[in-house]
Amino acid sequence: MNEENQNLADGQNTGLKDAQSSALVAASAIIIFSAFYWFAQIQSVLELLELAYG
Amino acid sequence: MSELIYNFAVWVDDTSWSTMLHESYYMYNWVESTHVLTLMISLGMLFLIDLRMLGWAFPDVPASKIADRLNIPMMVGFTVMFITGILLFYAVPVRSVQSIWFRIKMVLLVGCAINAYLFHKRMNESVSSWDNDAKAPQRIRNGAMLSLGFWTVVVICGRFIAYDWFDCGYPQPAFIEFVAGCVDGQTRF
Amino acid sequence: MPTSILGPYFRTIVTVAVIAAALVFSFTYARDGVYVEIQPLFEWMETTWFGYVGKTWGAAFATIQAGHLIGLAVLGGCVLVSDGRLLGIVLTDVPHRIVVDRADAVFFWALATLLLTGVFMACGVAMKIYYLPVYWYKMLGLACGILFHYYVRRPLVAHELGSINPIVLKMTAIASILVWFLVAATGRWIGFSG
Numbered sequence: 001m002n003e004e005n006q007n008l009a010d011g012q013n014t015g016l017k018d019a020q021s022s023a024l025v026a027a028s029a030i031i032i033f034s035a036f037y038w039f040a041q042i043q044s045v046l047e048l049l050e051l052a053y054g
Numbered sequence: 055m056s057e058l059i060y061n062f063a064v065w066v067d068d069t070s071w072s073t074m075l076h077e078s079y080y081m082y083n084w085v086e087s088t089h090v091l092t093l094m095i096s097l098g099m100l101f102l103i104d105l106r107m108l109g110w111a112f113p114d115v116p117a118s119k120i121a122d123r124l125n126i127p128m129m130v131g132f133t134v135m136f137i138t139g140i141l142l143f144y145a146v147p148v149r150s151v152q153s154i155w156f157r158i159k160m161v162l163l164v165g166c167a168i169n170a171y172l173f174h175k176r177m178n179e180s181v182s183s184w185d186n187d188a189k190a191p192q193r194i195r196n197g198a199m200l201s202l203g204f205w206t207v208v209v210i211c212g213r214f215i216a217y218d219w220f221d222c223g224y225p226q227p228a229f230i231e232f233v234a235g236c237v238d239g240q241t242r243f
Numbered sequence: 244m245p246t247s248i249l250g251p252y253f254r255t256i257v258t259v260a261v262i263a264a265a266l267v268f269s270f271t272y273a274r275d276g277v278y279v280e281i282q283p284l285f286e287w288m289e290t291t292w293f294g295y296v297g298k299t300w301g302a303a304f305a306t307i308q309a310g311h312l313i314g315l316a317v318l319g320g321c322v323l324v325s326d327g328r329l330l331g332i333v334l335t336d337v338p339h340r341i342v343v344d345r346a347d348a349v350f351f352w353a354l355a356t357l358l359l360t361g362v363f364m365a366c367g368v369a370m371k372i373y374y375l376p377v378y379w380y381k382m383l384g385l386a387c388g389i390l391f392h393y394y395v396r397r398p399l400v401a402h403e404l405g406s407i408n409p410i411v412l413k414m415t416a417i418a419s420i421l422v423w424f425l426v427a428a429t430g431r432w433i434g435f436s437g
Contacts, residue, residue: 014251019399020411022258026395027411027418029262030387034421037380045080052079087431093312094427098320101313105349112345115337123334127323209316210309217301 056235059151064242066147075145082145089138096131097205099124107198109189116185121177148242152234154220159211166204173197258395265383281373288369297367307363314356315427321350322423326416329400339404347397354389375436381429388422 066072075081105111106120143150150156177194184191190198220226222236223243230236250256268274288294297304325346327333334342365372372378396415399407 015398016402016406018252018254019395019402020408021252022254023395023399023415024411025255025258025262026391027414030391030418030422031414034425037425049079083435087428087435090312090431091424091427093316094319094424095323097313097316098318098323101317102320102324102349105317111349112341114341115334115345119334119337124324127327127333206309206313209312210306213305213309213312214302217305219302 057237059235060148060237060240060242063147063151066144067242072144072147075141082142085138085141085145089135089142092131092134092138093209094131096128096135097209099128099131100205101202103128104198104201107190107194113188117187117190118177118181118185121174149221150215152222152236152243153215154230154234155211155214155217157233157235159208159215162204162208162211166201166208169197169200169204173201254394254398261390265387269383285369285373288366291366293363293366294369297363304364304367307360311357311360311364314353314360315430318350318353318357319423319427321346321353322420325350326419329404329412329416339400343400350392372433375433377429377432377436381426381433384422384426384429388419388426391419391422 075085102111103121103124106113106115106117112120143156173194176197177190180191180194184194189195218224220230220234221243222231222234222240226234226236268277289298297307324333325343328335328337328339328342328346396419399411399415404412
């Protein structure tokens with residue numbers, strides 16, 4: 001019984017670790033992509049403004 | 055009255071900042087985008103509060119808690135929308151003030167404000183008796199339904215402002231010209 | 244306890260594989276092939292009833308677009324409330340399980356509304372959006388958002404908040420807000436393009 005409970009706890013712990021690591025990977029990818037995307041957008045806006053207004 | 059409003063709009067249009075905003079390469083687009091995207095904060099919170107009153111969202115969270123906690127981000131969102139809305143009007147004042155959709159939107163916004171005041175007043179007076187109920191009493195639910203309806207039409211009217219079906223610059227029936235406040239012989243549109 | 248064929252870190256491996264596949268697809272010629280293949284689909288979309296109504300009656304298109312904005316507002320509200328709770332900003336005295344689950348229920352209906360109204364609008368301007376890069380960024384963001392929400396975020400917050408690494412939790416909440424904001428912003432930019 002104790003071994004079963006232990007196995008259940010280990011399984012839940014592994015499930016949590018799996019969920020955490022997948023969240024870390026996905027969230028990092030999203031944050032890094034967003035940073036690059038918005039930097040590129042702002043750069044292109046600044047270049048266009050420079051072109052338009054000198 | 056129409057002439058007074060038109061003259062005021064022409065005066066605003068003649069200011070240099072109005073022209074700069076209207077003719078700017080990106081500023082008008084950024085202001086408009088901010089106005090639309092802030093919907094997520096202002097109307098998002100408001101709709102969640104209304105849906106709670108109807109029992110369709112967060113039924114097991116006390117209604118007063120939802121209304122109270124989501125009120126601040128809602129008001130922050132509305133403040134931003136109010137400021138960007140004024141800027142959008144300031145950029146194109148003549149066309150805005152003579153747009154039927156703009157006028158309906160402004161009337162409905164006043165209606166929304168009155169409805170919100172009455173809603174909060176009634177809620178604060180009676181909430182202790184139904185706070186933990188999944189659905190609010192009928193009067194409160196009516197207020198929530200009105201709020202949802204009014205704001206939906208506000209968004210639709212806001213979207214329709216961009217269309218020129220009833221603009222004063224084109225020949226319109228007399229009723230439309232009256233409601234839109236078109237002025238005979240006006241040179242600015 | 245039985246484990247999957249990929250071991251105990253099944254979800255992580257699938258997440259990495261999907262991100263890698265998306266990067267490979269985006270930066271290789273595989274994208275061009277698919278892009279050409281789907282053009283007949285977009286040409287067909289314009290010939291559907293949705294496409295006809297959207298092109299013929301501007302009022303119908305604008306009304307559906309307003310419905311899209313309402314859906315956006317409700318989805319944004321759900322995301323902000325749910326992720327605000329995870330960040331410890333909003334409704335902190337309500338158990339996170341209740342806030343997240345209830346927000347999720349409304350999120351589903353808001354997403355359904357957005358998808359339905361989005362398809363209608365897409366049919367009306369199919370060939371315009373086919374050639375718009377910003378539309379494809381939006382679709383990428385949408386796919387990413389849906390996958391992230393249901394495959395990564397939801398299983399994570401199913402656990403007790405206290406047992407989750409606080410940095411991972413905050414990163415997840417911030418990424419969720421970022422991805423849905425990206426979808427909304429690129430959607431707005433479609434209106435300024437073309």
